[in-house]
Amino acid sequence: MPPEKFFNYLPDRVSFSSKAAAKIKTIYAPLCGTDALSIKSAISPFLSGDIKIDKLHYLTKPASREDLRQPLREFFIFIKGKGVVSLFQEASGNASCVEMGPLWHKVTRRHKAAGLELTAVNFVPVSGETVELMKVTVKNISKKNILCVPTAAIALFGRALSNKHDHEHVTALLNRPRQVADGVLLETTMAFNEEGHKEAHGVYYVYGAQDKGALTGSFATVDSFYGDTGSLLRPQAVFENYQPVKLENDALNGKEAVGALRFKEMTLKPNESRSFIIAAGTDADQAQSLKTFNRFKTIKNFDQALVANQKFWSAKMASIEFNSGNADFNSWMKWVTLQPVLRRIYGCSFLPDHDYGKGGRGWRDIWQDLLSLILIEPHLVRADLINNCAGIRVDGSNATIIGSRPGEFVADRNAITRIWMDHGAWPLLTLKLYIDQSGDVDILLEKQTYFRDPQLSRTYYKDLNWTPQYGHRLLDKKAKIYEGTILEHLLVQHLTQFFNVGKHNVMRLENADWNDGLDMAFGQGESVAFTSFYAGNLLALADLMEEVAVIKRLDKIQVFKELLILLDTLGPRVNYEDHKAKRARLFEKYFQAVQPVISGEKVELSIQQVAADLRAKGQWIFKHLRRQEKIQVKKGTKTFSWFNGYYDNKGHRVEGKAATFPGKEAVRMTLTGQVFAIMSGMATVEDVPRIVDSVNEFLKDKDLGGYRLNTDFGLRHYLDLGRAFGFAYGTKENGAFFSHMNVMYGAALYQRGFAAAGHQVLQSIYRMAVDGERSKIYPGIPEYFDSEGRGMYHYLTGSASWLVLTQLTQVFGVRGWLGDLILAPQLTPQEFDQQGLASVSCQFAGKRLKVEYHNPRRLDAGSYVIKSININAKLVTFQSLAPAQARIRRSSITKDAVIKVILG
Ligand code: G1P
Numbered sequence: 001m002p003p004e005k006f007f008n009y010l011p012d013r014v015s016f017s018s019k020a021a022a023k024i025k026t027i028y029a030p031l032c033g034t035d036a037l038s039i040k041s042a043i044s045p046f047l048s049g050d051i052k053i054d055k056l057h058y059l060t061k062p063a064s065r066e067d068l069r070q071p072l073r074e075f076f077i078f079i080k081g082k083g084v085v086s087l088f089q090e091a092s093g094n095a096s097c098v099e100m101g102p103l104w105h106k107v108t109r110r111h112k113a114a115g116l117e118l119t120a121v122n123f124v125p126v127s128g129e130t131v132e133l134m135k136v137t138v139k140n141i142s143k144k145n146i147l148c149v150p151t152a153a154i155a156l157f158g159r160a161l162s163n164k165h166d167h168e169h170v171t172a173l174l175n176r177p178r179q180v181a182d183g184v185l186l187e188t189t190m191a192f193n194e195e196g197h198k199e200a201h202g203v204y205y206v207y208g209a210q211d212k213g214a215l216t217g218s219f220a221t222v223d224s225f226y227g228d229t230g231s232l233l234r235p236q237a238v239f240e241n242y243q244p245v246k247l248e249n250d251a252l253n254g255k256e257a258v259g260a261l262r263f264k265e266m267t268l269k270p271n272e273s274r275s276f277i278i279a280a281g282t283d284a285d286q287a288q289s290l291k292t293f294n295r296f297k298t299i300k301n302f303d304q305a306l307v308a309n310q311k312f313w314s315a316k317m318a319s320i321e322f323n324s325g326n327a328d329f330n331s332w333m334k335w336v337t338l339q340p341v342l343r344r345i346y347g348c349s350f351l352p353d354h355d356y357g358k359g360g361r362g363w364r365d366i367w368q369d370l371l372s373l374i375l376i377e378p379h380l381v382r383a384d385l386i387n388n389c390a391g392i393r394v395d396g397s398n399a400t401i402i403g404s405r406p407g408e409f410v411a412d413r414n415a416i417t418r419i420w421m422d423h424g425a426w427p428l429l430t431l432k433l434y435i436d437q438s439g440d441v442d443i444l445l446e447k448q449t450y451f452r453d454p455q456l457s458r459t460y461y462k463d464l465n466w467t468p469q470y471g472h473r474l475l476d477k478k479a480k481i482y483e484g485t486i487l488e489h490l491l492v493q494h495l496t497q498f499f500n501v502g503k504h505n506v507m508r509l510e511n512a513d514w515n516d517g518l519d520m521a522f523g524q525g526e527s528v529a530f531t532s533f534y535a536g537n538l539l540a541l542a543d544l545m546e547e548v549a550v551i552k553r554l555d556k557i558q559v560f561k562e563l564l565i566l567l568d569t570l571g572p573r574v575n576y577e578d579h580k581a582k583r584a585r586l587f588e589k590y591f592q593a594v595q596p597v598i599s600g601e602k603v604e605l606s607i608q609q610v611a612a613d614l615r616a617k618g619q620w621i622f623k624h625l626r627r628q629e630k631i632q633v634k635k636g637t638k639t640f641s642w643f644n645g646y647y648d649n650k651g652h653r654v655e656g657k658a659a660t661f662p663g664k665e666a667v668r669m670t671l672t673g674q675v676f677a678i679m680s681g682m683a684t685v686e687d688v689p690r691i692v693d694s695v696n697e698f699l700k701d702k703d704l705g706g707y708r709l710n711t712d713f714g715l716r717h718y719l720d721l722g723r724a725f726g727f728a729y730g731t732k733e734n735g736a737f738f739s740h741m742n743v744m745y746g747a748a749l750y751q752r753g754f755a756a757a758g759h760q761v762l763q764s765i766y767r768m769a770v771d772g773e774r775s776k777i778y779p780g781i782p783e784y785f786d787s788e789g790r791g792m793y794h795y796l797t798g799s800a801s802w803l804v805l806t807q808l809t810q811v812f813g814v815r816g817w818l819g820d821l822i823l824a825p826q827l828t829p830q831e832f833d834q835q836g837l838a839s840v841s842c843q844f845a846g847k848r849l850k851v852e853y854h855n856p857r858r859l860d861a862g863s864y865v866i867k868s869i870n871i872n873a874k875l876v877t878f879q880s881l882a883p884a885q886a887r888i889r890r891s892s893i894t895k896d897a898v899i900k901v902i903l904g
Contacts, residue, residue, distance in 0.1 A: 006772025007779060013331045014317060015101030016779065021045060022096040022107065024776055026068045028352050029105050030795055031124050031132060032345050034312065039124045039281070040350045041132050043105050045098040046088050047073040047120060051132050051154075051280055052350060055161040055359045056191065059132075059204050059282055060154060062164045065352045075136045075276070076238045077116055078149040084239055085111040087118050087136070100778060102313030102338065104306060115142025116268075125305045126312040129292045131281030135302050139273035146268045151238050152278045153225065153260040158186045158204040160193075161357055167192055174200070177220040177257040179246055182293055183207035184220040184259040185286055205289045206259020208278045209297040217244025219260035220252055235260070277302050316341055319376045320808055321841040324831040329766060333807065335780040339800030340372040346796055353783075353793040355516075360410075363391065363400045364514065367426035368740075368798035371805045374434050378843055382443065385434055389427065389448045389489045394474055394594045395458050396496030398423050399451045409472060411453045418511035418519075419459050421500075422530045424493035428537050431486070432544060433805075437844070439819015439890055441548045444487040450474035457591045458500065458510065465596070476600025487548075488559045490541060491610070495566035497534050498617045499586035502526040504647055505579040505624060507534060514741075515672060515709075517724025517733030521649035525721070528629050529645040529676045531621060536680025538618030542611040547818060549607045557610065561603045562593040569613040570605070576620045622682050631656045633667055633694075640694040643683065645673020649720040658713070669698045670710045671741050679748035692749070692757050704774075704789050706737035706764045707745065730787030737785040739765055739799035743806060750810035755826035755861035762806065765799075812840045813885070814851050821845070821893060823869070823878075823901055824885040825853050826861040848896040855903040864903040871897050 007016040021027050022045040031041040042049035042063060049072055050063040060072055071088040078084050087109060090096070095110035104123040111118070119137045140146050156177070157163075163171045176187045186204040190197050208215055219225035219237050224247060227236025236242065237260065244262045259280065266274060277297050283289040296302055317334040324330060347361045348354065361369070366388060374381050391399040391409045397419045399409035412418060435441055452474040454466040476482045502508045502524055509525030512518050518525070549555060565585065568574045574585050593599075629644045633656060646654040658668050674691045677683040683691060699708045712735060718725035724733035732738075742765055749758035769775055769782065774789035781800050783793035809815035811831070813824030821844060832838045832855050839852040855864060865883035869876050871892060878886040884903070 006770070009328065009331050010099070010101070012101070012314075013327065014314065014334050015099060016331075017097055017099040018772070019097050020772060021778065022098040026065055026352070027776055027778065028068060028794070029100050029778055030342055030346065030351060031103055031105060031122060032342070033124045033128065033130070034126050034345070036345050036347070038128070038345065039130050039132055040346050041122075041124060042351050043073075043122055044068045045096065045107055046071065047107060047122070048088070049352065052161075053130060053282060055349070055357065057202070057282060058157045058159060058161055059280055061157040062161050062357065063352055064354070068352055071232045072154065073120070073122070073134060073278075073280075074153045074232060075118060075120065075278075076151045076153070076235070077114075077118070077138060078151070078238055078241050079114055079116075080147050080149075082114060085114045085116055085118070087120055088233070102310060102317055104309060110141065112141070115140060115144065115146055116148075117141045121306070123306055123309050125296065126309050127305065129281065129295065130283065131279050131292050131296070133296050133302060133305065134278040134280070135275055135299070136278065137273050137275045138268065140268035140270050143270050145270070147265065148268065149241060149265045150263040150276065151260060152206075152208050152263070152276060153232065153235065153258060154206045154278070154280050155222070155232055156184065156186045156204050156206060156257040156259050158188050158257065160191070163192065172256045173254040175253070175255060175257050177252045177255060179218045179220045179252075180286070181215070182209070182290065183215065183261050184218050184257065185289065186257045186259075202282055202284055203286055203289055204282045205293075206261065206278065206280050207289070207293045207297070208261040208263070208276060210263050211275050211299050215261050216264050217246070217262050219244055219262070220247065220257060221255040222258050223255060224251070225258045225260045232258075275299050313338070316376070318841075319843065320804060322807055322812070323839045324827070325833040325838065326831070328770065332766065332770060332779045333804075335778070336800050336803050337372075337376065339780055339795055339797070340369050340376060340804065343369050343796045343798075343800070344373065348796050351795055354796070355793070360401050363398055363402065363423050364420065364426055365798055366402055367430045368801050370430045371433055372801035374430070374437055375804060375808060375842065378437065381434065382440070385431060385443065386446050386448055386486060389486050390473070391451050392427075392489045392493060393451045393455070394492060394598060395456065395591060396424050396493050396500070397455070397458050399453070399472075409451055411455060417455055417459050417462070420512050420516070421497070421507060421510040421527055422513040422533070424497055425530060425533045425537055427493065428490050428541060431490070432540065435544070436818060437816035439816070441551050441818070444548060445485050445552075447483040448486055448489060449481055449483055450489070456595045457587060458496075460587070461595075463596055475597050477597055478600060480600060482560070482598055482600055484560055485557070487545070487557060488563070491559065491563060494534060494538055494541060494614070495563065496586060496590070498538070498621075499566065499574070499582040499590070501579045501582050502647065503579055503651055504628065505577070505582070506629075506647065507531040509646065512722065515722075515724065515733050517727070518646065518722035520719055520722045521647075524647065524649050524651040526647040527645070528625060528643065528647075529670070529672045532625060532643075532680040532682040533676040535618045535621035535625070535682060536676075538614045538621070539681070542614040542618070545607050545611045545614075551818065555607055556604045557607055558602045558604055560594075560598055561601045562590065562598055564603060564605075565590045565593060567605070567610060567613045569616055570609055576617075625677075625682055626684070633657055635667075635697070640697055641687075641690045642669060642694040643673050643677040643687075643691070645670040646721070648718070652720070654721065666714045667698055667711055668713055669694065671695065671699055671707060671738075671745060672709070675741060675745045675748050678752055679744065685752070688749070688752055688754060692754070695745075701737070704737065704768060704785070706768050706785060707742050707761060708735045709733060709738040709741055710735050732784060732792075736787075736792075737765075737768060739781050739784055739797060740802060743781075743799045743802040747802060747806040747810060750806060750826055753826075753862075755828060758810070758826070759828045759831075762803070762811070765803075808840060808842060812838070812851065812853075814840055814842060814844070814849070816844065817887065819845075819890045821888040821890065822881070822885065823851065823866065823888065823899070824882070825901070825903070826884075827853060827855070829858040829860050832858050845890050845893045847893055849893070849899060850897070851899045851901065853901050853903055857904065859903065867902045867904045869902075870900040873898075873900075
């Protein structure tokens with residue numbers, strides 16, 4: 001028999017089972033409703049984790065990774081004369097199994113000695129109720145009758161995330177737990193917040209029902225259930241088989257609550273089983289909570305809701321379906337495809353690994369996620385794209401958090417005045433993808449406001465006159481809310497950055513870039529990596545403007561007149577070689593002109609002239625970086641070359657050979673510095689293979705096969721660059737295998753036509769992820785792998801979005817170009833099946849497409865050309881953009897279609 005794999009996919013090829021995972025305390029899965037307002041749960045094979053709506057409404061105590069070692073959803077069976085078995089307690093031998101599917105979770109625990117098998121199925125319904133449901137089935141697997149007493153228990157928290165420690169006890173004093181017929185109801189008198197206490201609304205509950213018969217009672221407080229000697233691990237009420245007693249309010253008020261439900265004593269015959277439904281939810285009031293519970297409390301209703309749930313999530317996962325030669329890879333990609341949807345719901349918080357626990361998504365993350373949501377949920381995105389641009393300030397920076405309602409922005413979650421210099425680069429990338437997929441160039445001409453708060457001149461000044469009454473929208477001199485086009489917003493983001501340089505004439509790192517951990521070089525730090533990105537964008541924006549001009553038959557655009565200050569080739573010019581002159585133009589001329597208010601006057605400019613200005617700037621940067629930033633390092637007889645990515649706060653170059661330990665020299669290299677050099681086009685085609693070589697030499701891990709974010713700088717900390725270097729090497733932003741940067745590295749290589757190298761990178765992530773013994777995660781892509789190969793911060797990562805995007809638009813090469821369909825496969829031979837077929841199903845032009853590539857000779861990318869294309873069995877003509885790149889008019893796609901592409 002072949003050794004058992006860590007996961008075995010079930011017949012639907014998405015759900016899977018794992019005995020190995022069932023032993024791991026800290027592995028977890030998400031369970032949630034369909035949107036950001038719904039229940040968000042985390043669940044482990046021991047049913048640990050937590051259940052919540054948002055940072056203010058935790059049904060159960062917030063759980064971070066280490067808390068997963070404690071029980072949460074328990075079900076105990078007290079067997080007279082034999083003791084207690086439960087869902088959390090491990091059974092002897094490898095007798096447990098976890099199964100998971102879209103989006104449900106099942107644990108089976110066989111307690112052989114006790115003669116019982118316990119199974120729990122959990123999910124959150126997709127019909128909008130704020131409740132997590134659980135069905136527990138107890139089966140007699142022995143040959144004798146078993147007399148036993150079942151008790152379900154979930155400890156209730158019913159308050160805010162911060163109260164996990166802050167005011168933990170006094171917030172319990174607000175509790176008013178009640179024992180009701182269906183279980184335990186928890187009301188709280190107030191929402192505690194020293195900045196302004198509020199009346200609490202809503203109730204939390206744990207209710208239960210049995211297929212035959214009701215509850216016999218409940219325990220609503222930890223005092224009455226755990227007792228003095230117990231805990232949820234060993235509640236006295238279970239282990240000593242207390243009968244539930246209805247307590248007086250005095251014994252309930254102000255107590256820590258638990259939803260412990262006692263079911264009727266039962267005798268199970270051999271092979272007989274009984275099922276129990278348990279619901280943990282929150283609702284407006286008791287009446288509403290009962291209504292919710294009544295909808296699900298029978299086994300039949302539970303099972304129906306589970307089917308609806310499976311249908312809903314399976315459809316989401318099937319929005320893009322990859323069929324390559326590797327069936328397990330295809331299944332794995334389904335979980336990756338779900339991840340951006342999960343991040344839309346969870347934000348970056350609310351699973352046991354989280355960068356911050358407060359919910360919401362930062363600016364960069366929102367734009368990353370939109371990349372794949374454009375592909376997965378295209379109908380949902382247009383309004384979001386336009387709305388998000390209202391977060392841009394006239395100084396080119398932006399509010400960092402976008403709230404859940406249109407027009408809601410937060411300057412900073414923690415009220416810190418700071419700027420991430422990469423933020424301005426992402427919206428163009430995402431809008432460009434949207435325009436290419438949809439052909440909707442009109443979006444660029446939609447009007448939007450600018451964000452305004454006290455922060456001026458990219459954090460250099462604070463407007464003490466600003467008050468909340470002014471509002472968050474920029475006003476003009478007549479106190480009217482100013483509006484400009486989306487295109488104008490993009491111009492502001494890029495033109496300001498062109499002039500925002502440090503002493504190496506490279507854009508300032510400000511408070512960090514993509515790498516949040518490079519946050520200590522505000523004074524003199526510079527990010528070469530993102531300077532490349534912005535330069536590539538300047539060129540892309542120039543092209544896009546000219547294309548729009550042709551499509552819309554426009555030759556002029558309107559912008560606010562002060563923008564001319566930065567469009568210097570149209571007026572008084574700035575010497576681009578002079579970094580001081582550049583900064584002066586931005587800080588002394590432009591910011592002075594647009595702050596605190598702008599004139600509101602508009603000018604008409606020739607599109608051609610503006611495009612030429614952008615091009616001059618983009619090309620100047622490329623030339624400058626190619627001249628200045630190349631690193632050469634000799635190792636043995638070989639010379640490696642790549643691009644420097646950063647300058648630190650002393651103005652020192654970060655990459656290359658650096659003295660770290662006395663008497664030793666280490667090579668310092670970052671992957672980020674290479675990724676954007678390649679992706680933007682700054683690195684020439686001759687540079688790319690040299691960079692790949694250097695990455696393989698210094699960043700590729702020989703054992704794990706993955707690529708590290710940086711080499712070991714050998715420092716205890718690097719206070720002149722950022723917190724990242726205080727992290728242990730091989731973790732997080734200090735040299736971990738950081739998936740997002742790795743996927744972008746792969747994407748960049750494909751974009752430049754280096755398919756084989758790109759394939760290796762993407763495969764390395766896949767292999768590390770599915771090496772369950774090491775990664776210890778369920779299928780999907782984690783934020784990073786540490787040096788031991790362990791997958792960390794699973795599910796809620798921007799890398800999922802990028803991977804879906806890259807697989808579809810680069811590997812399979814199915815993408816839009818101003819609305820037309822491009823087919824440009826870069827599949828390598830091993831990605832085709834035995835018959836030489838690889839296919840992908842996706843949405844395009846509002847239709848469902850299945851694109852099949854037939855490569856009977858299994859030729860390699862670069863060797864095959866597109867020979868013919870059939871749409872629904874009809875031969876079509878196409879424009880050949882390159883030997884393996886075809887353009888098909890959008891008008892040819894009038895209905896759902898199978899597109900058959902013959903490669904040869
Ligand atoms: C996380 C953040 C992302 C940031 C990255 C590196 O990555 O969400 O904004 O750029 O760390 O600091 P993610 O979890 O999205 O992969």
